[in-house]
Amino acid sequence: SLHLDPIRVVKNPEGSMSRAAMNGSVLAKERRDKRIQDAKDEAKEKARDDPLVKIQAKETANMTAAQEWRRKQATASYGKRTDLPMQEQRRGLPVYKMREELLAVVRANQFLVIVGETGSGKTTQITQYLAEEGFGDTGIIACTQPRRVAAVSVAKRVAEEVGCKVGAEVGYSVRFENETSEATKIKYMTDGMLQQEAIVDPNMSRYSVVMLDEAHERTIATDVLFALLKDACARRPDLKIIVTSATLDSDKFSKYFNDCPVVTIPGRTFPVEVMYTREPEADYLQSTIDAVMQIHMFEPVGDILVFLTGQEEIEASCETLYERVKALGSSAPELIILPVYSALSSEMQSKIFEETPSGARKVVLATNIAETSITIDGIFYVVDPGFVKINAYDAKLGMDSLVVSPISQAQANQRAGRAGRTGPGKCYRLYTESAFKREMLPNTVPEIQRTNLTYMILMLKVMGINDLLHFEFMDPPPASAMIMALEELFRISALDDDGFLTPLGRKMADFPMEPTLAKTLIASVEHGCSEEILSIVSLLSVQTIFYRPKDKQEQADKKKARFHHPHGDHLTFLNVYNAYLQNGCTRTWCQDNFIQDRSMKRVLEVRRQLVAIMKRSRHELISCGARTDSVRKALVAGFFKNTAKKSPTDPFYQTLAENTPVYMHPSSALFGKTSSSNGQYVLYHTLLLTTKEYMHCVTVIDPKWLVALAPTFFKVAESNTKKQKIVPLFNRHEKDQDAWRLSRGRGTAEGQ
Ligand code: CDP
Numbered sequence: 001s002l003h004l005d006p007i008r009v010v011k012n013p014e015g016s017m018s019r020a021a022m023n024g025s026v027l028a029k030e031r032r033d034k035r036i037q038d039a040k041d042e043a044k045e046k047a048r049d050d051p052l053v054k055i056q057a058k059e060t061a062n063m064t065a066a067q068e069w070r071r072k073q074a075t076a077s078y079g080k081r082t083d084l085p086m087q088e089q090r091r092g093l094p095v096y097k098m099r100e101e102l103l104a105v106v107r108a109n110q111f112l113v114i115v116g117e118t119g120s121g122k123t124t125q126i127t128q129y130l131a132e133e134g135f136g137d138t139g140i141i142a143c144t145q146p147r148r149v150a151a152v153s154v155a156k157r158v159a160e161e162v163g164c165k166v167g168a169e170v171g172y173s174v175r176f177e178n179e180t181s182e183a184t185k186i187k188y189m190t191d192g193m194l195q196q197e198a199i200v201d202p203n204m205s206r207y208s209v210v211m212l213d214e215a216h217e218r219t220i221a222t223d224v225l226f227a228l229l230k231d232a233c234a235r236r237p238d239l240k241i242i243v244t245s246a247t248l249d250s251d252k253f254s255k256y257f258n259d260c261p262v263v264t265i266p267g268r269t270f271p272v273e274v275m276y277t278r279e280p281e282a283d284y285l286q287s288t289i290d291a292v293m294q295i296h297m298f299e300p301v302g303d304i305l306v307f308l309t310g311q312e313e314i315e316a317s318c319e320t321l322y323e324r325v326k327a328l329g330s331s332a333p334e335l336i337i338l339p340v341y342s343a344l345s346s347e348m349q350s351k352i353f354e355e356t357p358s359g360a361r362k363v364v365l366a367t368n369i370a371e372t373s374i375t376i377d378g379i380f381y382v383v384d385p386g387f388v389k390i391n392a393y394d395a396k397l398g399m400d401s402l403v404v405s406p407i408s409q410a411q412a413n414q415r416a417g418r419a420g421r422t423g424p425g426k427c428y429r430l431y432t433e434s435a436f437k438r439e440m441l442p443n444t445v446p447e448i449q450r451t452n453l454t455y456m457i458l459m460l461k462v463m464g465i466n467d468l469l470h471f472e473f474m475d476p477p478p479a480s481a482m483i484m485a486l487e488e489l490f491r492i493s494a495l496d497d498d499g500f501l502t503p504l505g506r507k508m509a510d511f512p513m514e515p516t517l518a519k520t521l522i523a524s525v526e527h528g529c530s531e532e533i534l535s536i537v538s539l540l541s542v543q544t545i546f547y548r549p550k551d552k553q554e555q556a557d558k559k560k561a562r563f564h565h566p567h568g569d570h571l572t573f574l575n576v577y578n579a580y581l582q583n584g585c586t587r588t589w590c591q592d593n594f595i596q597d598r599s600m601k602r603v604l605e606v607r608r609q610l611v612a613i614m615k616r617s618r619h620e621l622i623s624c625g626a627r628t629d630s631v632r633k634a635l636v637a638g639f640f641k642n643t644a645k646k647s648p649t650d651p652f653y654q655t656l657a658e659n660t661p662v663y664m665h666p667s668s669a670l671f672g673k674t675s676s677s678n679g680q681y682v683l684y685h686t687l688l689l690t691t692k693e694y695m696h697c698v699t700v701i702d703p704k705w706l707v708a709l710a711p712t713f714f715k716v717a718e719s720n721t722k723k724q725k726i727v728p729l730f731n732r733h734e735k736d737q738d739a740w741r742l743s744r745g746r747g748t749a750e751g752q
């Protein structure tokens with residue numbers, strides 16, 4: 001019978017991406033008026049040469065930033081984002097002039113490095129040029145992104161330009177979401193997904209071209225892919241690799257890829273006036289809000305881009321801004337407030353690209369994602385508090401933690417540059433010039449040199465790469481970090497005594513997540529609670545599910561308390577999830593209970609994907625019902641290293657591994673609740689370093705489980721008193737000798 005699939009687009013008989021499809025979207029928009037654009041261009045040209053702009057930049061130094069912003073009014077009425085027909089827009093991008101040259105260099109070389117300003121059209125255009133020239137006929141054209149939001153939004157944009165549905169000729173693949181089909185010729189994906197694919201297909205045989213985009217971000221996955229792809233290329237002369245970067249690391253990349261050619265796309269940017277604060281800001285969130293309000297009330301048209309560190313901060317600031325504008329009543333022009341972070345739903349994501357209606361102003365509050373991966377047109381003002389949340393290895397704690405840390409000078413400049421894409425812009429740095437010069441590092445440290453390497457090493461082991469010392473890293477991670485990761489994999493039984501992959505380790509690699517989480521999932525089957533752990537792991541994959549608006553904190557806290565489980569946050573999460581399900585997963589229920597509707601939708605999606613992996617890998621789905629002790633045991637099986645014991649004398653806990661003082665986060669269900677009888681030992685999901693080291697997502701455990709479930713890590717200590725003491729095992733082997741042995745490796749890994 002005839003089956004009609006609404007997403008699939010019929011393949012054209014020539015087998016290549018149809019030109020008609022690529023041009024289709026043009027016609028629809030051709031009607032728009034081009035004259036408006038010309039007028040705007042003229043205004044821009046004038047503004048560029050306006051001597052006032054230069055003079056004012058000098059004056060700035062003698063005023064506080066706030067005074068300055070108030071005083072400075074329009075110098076020129078800058079154009080806003082134009083709604084040109086799409087093909088015309090495409091031709092207007094700087095990369096377009098390089099089209100023929102780029103294609104010629106790709107044809108003649110296996111490797112190519114492309115450097116160009118953000119917004120020049122690298123990500124959206126080059127894949128299309130390649131497809132137009134038939135590179136999509138012999139294999140898929142892949143383009144990797146360090147962030148999932150970028151991969152998704154860019155795929156949508158390109159599908160629009162090509163004139164197809166997402167998932168047809170143009171698709172994407174990110175963790176827990178795959179929108180591709182037989183027809184897909186251009187595939188945007190996270191670098192993590194391509195790395196995961198390399199496990200089963202080290203030759204990358206499905207692909208004709210791989211574009212490693214945003215290579216300057218130097219994520220671990222991109223760094224690993226450098227080496228894996230170089231290796232694959234030696235076996236596949238027809239495979240093409242394109243590395244793109246927004247900054248000038250090009251020489252290093254070129255050298256690594258056998259001195260390959262570098263093509264630079266001439267930029268098209270306008271001057272950006274950079275302003276600093278006079279004094280360091282005590283509360284950067286407060287100053288951020290003030291800055292946005294100042295711009296909104298006193299600066300000429302143009303949208304604002306604000307860089308914050310995470311979902312929670314962004315949601316809270318959106319809330320505050322909304323209240324501030326509302327309080328001004330009709331005296332304030334409309335302010336469209338838009339959050340951007342990685343867990344954002346796709347419908348919200350597309351809103352950020354919508355043109356701002358005239359008379360209104362848009363403010364986008366984004367994480368680091370807007371630094372290079374996403375280009376939002378019409379931005380004239382950037383507010384940069386100078387911070388970013390990164391995953392960093394903390395030697396004192398012996399593990400990764402999320403840290404809010406200062407950005408590098410390169411990042412600060414990149415951020416400022418975002419204001420100069422459509423016309424001359426302004427960047428408000430909420431830090432002093434001397435902080436910029438003296439306290440910020442010139443460049444960002446590659447992730448591989450600062451974070452936990454367990455996942456990466458597990459991946460390499462699964463690929464049979466045991467000789468880590470001779471793996472061709474562009475910048476090798478510190479040996480100590482590699483040893484630590486090997487040790488950790490051994491502790492969670494992913495590696496055996498000799499550093500070889502165990503069958504359990506092989507199973508962990510099926511899950512695209514930290515090995516500790518994978519271990520927890522696998523262990524949950526044994527403990528008879530995989531249904532519950534699946535829900536908890538899905539909940540942990542979103543940043544926050546609770547919603548706590550500033551003016552209703554008390555009310556929100558009360559509602560949250562009703563979900564509190566006496567054993568802590570993991571089971572509290574489970575309570576929320578179950579209640580959400582029982583109440584039909586509705587938005588109203590979420591609103592009534594101060595739960596983030598968007599986050600919960602994503603939780604459902606993640607869970608659905610995890611269930612698919614569980615089934616594929618033949619892990620049973622079982623529920624433990626009310627016997628939630630098994631849930632806590634399964635958590636211990638994965639997270640036994642993240643455990644702490646209440647200090648008998650002080651208000652803090654001490655980690656069992658390193659004795660470091662850590663505090664209960666005030667958002668925990670256990671905050672202020674643990675008595676010595678029930679909360680002596682706890683397990684936590686992550687540590688967040690702010691003023692103190694805070695445990696996030698905490699659950700009470702029974703110390704006996706540690707010895708039973710993690711015998712390679714804990715034992716019962718000899719003690720004079722009758723009371724048992726749990727201590728970590730440290731001297732399993734001579735550490736150095738062990739490391740030497742582990743990193744040398746032999747033969748192929750087990751379980752392949
Ligand atoms: O990769 P690169 O930074 O060089 O530029 P791009 O991401 O290809 O962006 C080229 C143009 O497409 C910019 O003007 C973007 O604003 C636009 N774009 C868009 O409108 N919507 C998207 N989702 C992505 C890009």
Ligand code: MG
Pocket residue numbers: 119122123124213214372373
């Ligand atoms: Mg790009």
